[in-house]
Amino acid sequence: MTYEPKTLKVVGTRPIRHDGADKVTGRANYGADFKLPGMLWGKVLRSPHAHARIRAIDVSKAKALPGVKAVITGGDMPMPDGGVTQAGESAINTQHLAKNLMARDKVLYDGHPVAAVAAISESIAREALDLIEVDYEILPHVIDVEEAMKPDAPLLHDDLFTQNVEPKPEKPSNVAQRIFVGKGDMEKGFSEADIVIERHFTTKPVHQGYIEPQACVANFAEDGQAVVWCSSQGQFLIRDLCVNMLGMEASDLKVIPAEIGGGFGGKTTVYLEPLALVLSHKAGRPVKMTMSRGEVFRSTGPTSGCAIRAKIGALRDGTIVAAEMDLKFQAGAFPGSPVGAAVMFATAPYDIPNLSITGWDVCVNVPKIHAYRAPGAPNGAFAFESVIDELARELNVDPIDLRAKNSVAEGSKAPYGPTHGPLGGLECLSAAKNHPHYKANLGPNQGRGVASGFWINIGGQSAATVVVNRDGTIALVEGCPDIGGTRASLAMMCAEVLGIEAEKVRPSVVDTTAIAFNDVTGGSRVTFATGKAVVEATEDAVRQMRERAAKMWDIEPDSVLWRDGAAHETGGEGRSLTIAQIASKAAKTGGQIMGHASINAAGAGPSLTTHMCDVEVDRETGRVTILRYTTVQDAGKAVHPSYVEGQMQGGAAQGIGWALNEEYIHDEQGRLLNAGFLDYRMPVASDLPMIDAVSGEVPNPNHPFGVRGVGEAPIVPPLAAISNAIYDATGVRMRDLPFSPPRVLAALEEAERAKG
Amino acid sequence: MPKIHVSTTVNGDTVEFLCETQETVLDVLRNTLGLTGTKEGCGTGDCGACSVLVDGRLVCGCLMLGVEAEGKEIVTVEGIGSPDRLHPVQQKFLEDAALQCGFCTPGFIVAAKALLDSNPEPTETEIRYWLAGNLCRCTGYDKIVRAVQDAALEMKGQQA
Ligand code: FES
Numbered sequence A: 001m002t003y004e005p006k007t008l009k010v011v012g013t014r015p016i017r018h019d020g021a022d023k024v025t026g027r028a029n030y031g032a033d034f035k036l037p038g039m040l041w042g043k044v045l046r047s048p049h050a051h052a053r054i055r056a057i058d059v060s061k062a063k064a065l066p067g068v069k070a071v072i073t074g075g076d077m078p079m080p081d082g083g084v085t086q087a088g089e090s091a092i093n094t095q096h097l098a099k100n101l102m103a104r105d106k107v108l109y110d111g112h113p114v115a116a117v118a119a120i121s122e123s124i125a126r127e128a129l130d131l132i133e134v135d136y137e138i139l140p141h142v143i144d145v146e147e148a149m150k151p152d153a154p155l156l157h158d159d160l161f162t163q164n165v166e167p168k169p170e171k172p173s174n175v176a177q178r179i180f181v182g183k184g185d186m187e188k189g190f191s192e193a194d195i196v197i198e199r200h201f202t203t204k205p206v207h208q209g210y211i212e213p214q215a216c217v218a219n220f221a222e223d224g225q226a227v228v229w230c231s232s233q234g235q236f237l238i239r240d241l242c243v244n245m246l247g248m249e250a251s252d253l254k255v256i257p258a259e260i261g262g263g264f265g266g267k268t269t270v271y272l273e274p275l276a277l278v279l280s281h282k283a284g285r286p287v288k289m290t291m292s293r294g295e296v297f298r299s300t301g302p303t304s305g306c307a308i309r310a311k312i313g314a315l316r317d318g319t320i321v322a323a324e325m326d327l328k329f330q331a332g333a334f335p336g337s338p339v340g341a342a343v344m345f346a347t348a349p350y351d352i353p354n355l356s357i358t359g360w361d362v363c364v365n366v367p368k369i370h371a372y373r374a375p376g377a378p379n380g381a382f383a384f385e386s387v388i389d390e391l392a393r394e395l396n397v398d399p400i401d402l403r404a405k406n407s408v409a410e411g412s413k414a415p416y417g418p419t420h421g422p423l424g425g426l427e428c429l430s431a432a433k434n435h436p437h438y439k440a441n442l443g444p445n446q447g448r449g450v451a452s453g454f455w456i457n458i459g460g461q462s463a464a465t466v467v468v469n470r471d472g473t474i475a476l477v478e479g480c481p482d483i484g485g486t487r488a489s490l491a492m493m494c495a496e497v498l499g500i501e502a503e504k505v506r507p508s509v510v511d512t513t514a515i516a517f518n519d520v521t522g523g524s525r526v527t528f529a530t531g532k533a534v535v536e537a538t539e540d541a542v543r544q545m546r547e548r549a550a551k552m553w554d555i556e557p558d559s560v561l562w563r564d565g566a567a568h569e570t571g572g573e574g575r576s577l578t579i580a581q582i583a584s585k586a587a588k589t590g591g592q593i594m595g596h597a598s599i600n601a602a603g604a605g606p607s608l609t610t611h612m613c614d615v616e617v618d619r620e621t622g623r624v625t626i627l628r629y630t631t632v633q634d635a636g637k638a639v640h641p642s643y644v645e646g647q648m649q650g651g652a653a654q655g656i657g658w659a660l661n662e663e664y665i666h667d668e669q670g671r672l673l674n675a676g677f678l679d680y681r682m683p684v685a686s687d688l689p690m691i692d693a694v695s696g697e698v699p700n701p702n703h704p705f706g707v708r709g710v711g712e713a714p715i716v717p718p719l720a721a722i723s724n725a726i727y728d729a730t731g732v733r734m735r736d737l738p739f740s741p742p743r744v745l746a747a748l749e750e751a752e753r754a755k756g
Numbered sequence B: 001m002p003k004i005h006v007s008t009t010v011n012g013d014t015v016e017f018l019c020e021t022q023e024t025v026l027d028v029l030r031n032t033l034g035l036t037g038t039k040e041g042c043g044t045g046d047c048g049a050c051s052v053l054v055d056g057r058l059v060c061g062c063l064m065l066g067v068e069a070e071g072k073e074i075v076t077v078e079g080i081g082s083p084d085r086l087h088p089v090q091q092k093f094l095e096d097a098a099l100q101c102g103f104c105t106p107g108f109i110v111a112a113k114a115l116l117d118s119n120p121e122p123t124e125t126e127i128r129y130w131l132a133g134n135l136c137r138c139t140g141y142d143k144i145v146r147a148v149q150d151a152a153l154e155m156k157g158q159q160a
């Protein structure tokens, strides 16, 4: 199914989302809103140490507390055979996941679960945790990625040998893997260059920061059948991870998706669900578990802190001839950082003939790193888009012109292999340059920064069912949790194909027994991939309705055309039948009408984006204020423009938080010091201006309406855009995130001193 | 743990409940009274997802004990608007797409209503500072601020 330009009546409009009223009245049920009769409360005991051996755990006192119905430790959790489960852009190693769910012999980070209880009230469950005695042998820990790579660093896993290095290492280390992407001849490339710039950058771990903490209810019946209610980015992923963890069969577990209060990649794995299932199994009653905010910070997410060296070589005329990067990423307690994506996409907005990019995946004593919106890409872009900005200044050319000169375009080859189809990099750059923002005047201590970003987007497996009701309305059944308006965008595509109003289509996100497998809501894939499935399923329903109309008229289906919500006879008497007229007779013409599609969508089509931002730097306090912010992004086709703008604005805001304030701060013992929203400071309304979101449209040839994913790319450019703006305002380069007031102030003072 | 008897008013109804001394108004609303529209994002007063009105004042439900509700009048998101008509703030949140995941939305609706009750014509800056106690991770606040501005206009129109 490919793109065809056509006149659209629904796609591109802004109807009220179908789940809207539920969400503004408090009716919508999120993860923690569900309860069952006889339900117990489950709680987790977590390690207070960054790295320690568990000598012994004594749960006898907790078990003896009246009201406690079950207590579990690592020994009660099965160890799966191994293998990986795909979760959006990341792959989850099931044995690592099992050890992350509940520590066995060692705890690997502050917050690592060591035991869990279920009791008749939350307060008894809490009291029981206090009665569990754990004997720890504290071990030296390491958090900084470069420290962790040293030969004498404290070792997290004694069976971890670096993959993809020659010769094969004989000693274990914290370095799980080396990843490399390259082409051309580096020596030749840099020797041709008139200018070479090489810089070092660092970032800290940052959290996805969804406002809804993880929560679930599990109910395990005596016959081995179980049900889980939870909020996640994919009910099928939760099912598969739980059954893999616990040695169940897929048909033993039904997962019912709740509404989800934000995920940003962080809810594409399990933390509580398998524990709740085991507790429920032991206690013979339903168990509810919810995380506190502190637990969310200490035990879920975050994304990697990293150290990056970036080197760029260019000719006088601005042609970039070579780029070399070395990216060291924290993986957290177990291997699997998003460094691979950083390696592939850091330079991806540009067509560079000689490239050498190396990534390192390094275990450290923080929670297992998990996906966060365009995982890995913001880190890589921070470094590369900063050196591009330096290059533009060295060459004294406009930073947008420099980017345009080197931009990828249709037909250029991506650093990671394939040749690009149509994509909107140049369109974004020119829209940014022509935007009034780019020409607006700046005051003293104010500066403007520009950066671009690239994200690949994914397709994947999606299914949809289109049920035609007897009155001509439609039930649209799908399997991807709606985090930001996808019920609306999918219903709109269904309505477009049928030729009816979006309001006549009622979309539902259903449980794992009500539709075929769907990949997660992640990778910016739902409006693209599930959208394709919806279009196919709707076309299937249309085909059936044309056949029914033909039957009713006693003519050939080929003589029936579908237009504006009705079947039309092409010749003859020119009769027509509405959906309701066809559907109300369905019992007599062959049974009820239902279209279906189950696909594995390819050809997602990358998103390119350019951001620009104006900052003002307070030289007395080091505070950076965002004065103005504009994002330009190629959405392919914005199905519901308001929600496309929302993705761009929200991604930019997250990037602004990452740039200016957010970071994990650890004490000497490796304990997280800022495990709450007061000290882990995310942007609030008064920190931000309006964010102008301009959506360009270079249609994706692989989608019937030209859709590309939009959700992730907007978090890629802000880090560098803001760093570049701070430089423009002050002449000081910030290469270590975040640009919090103390750091900016120190950098300004240092610059003053250097001036003498 | 002994429980304490509390009588209060919630969304206009007289309500009695028993609660443990450490339970918050948020715990009571969600777990005892089944009013799960009010959300918990942090439990420490930092996110505003639990915003409710207590005797007309905007309060974090997670920072007030259940026993302190004695004799008070509480309004939650479930008590805003009427069965036949959404409150203008709710309506504008829908029209302006001021929610993505919607988890912060009940808190913002309650906080915005409180703002417009006390200040019918707020400036953009006043809106941004008033709502600074409510975290939204999805929207970047742009559409939320616009929805509150539009609701203010709408309410002014209704009065005229
Ligand atoms: S839950 Fe009350 S402020 Fe966050």
Ligand code: FES
Binding pocket: A211, A261, A262, B098, B099, B100, B101, B102, B103, B104, B105, B135, B136, B137, B138, B139
């Ligand atoms: S809409 Fe998701 S937190 Fe605000």
